[in-house]
Amino acid sequence: MAIIIDYVTPGTGATAAYHVVQQVTIDYRNARSAAQLESFVSKETYDDGKQPVFSQSIEFAELPAAGLDARSYAEQKIVAPADDKTSPTAARQYFIGAQIAE
Secondary structure: OEEEEEEOOOHHHHHEEEEEEEEEEEEEOOOEEEEEEEEEEEHHHHHHHOOOEEEEEEEOOOOOOOOOOOOHHHHHHEEEEEOOOOOOOOOHHHHOEEEEEE
């Protein structure tokens, strides 16, 4: 699955439109989790095996619910409405309302 939204990457100013959660880290002791989100110019560049133009960690102050796939959880939290305050990561604001696509 992927997150679809135009995002201007810091540093380069390049616009990335296709974002993939590549890794989810779960910290049971501190009840936190984090998703490593990689940003690509497009689905085509991702499918062609090109490198991401940007990569960032987005943290969550909670764990996925029991039985919920960690990647699905992270994708849902990244695009969640602004009133979802489980992520202290400022960059999450740029993904609010994005679509999750296959």
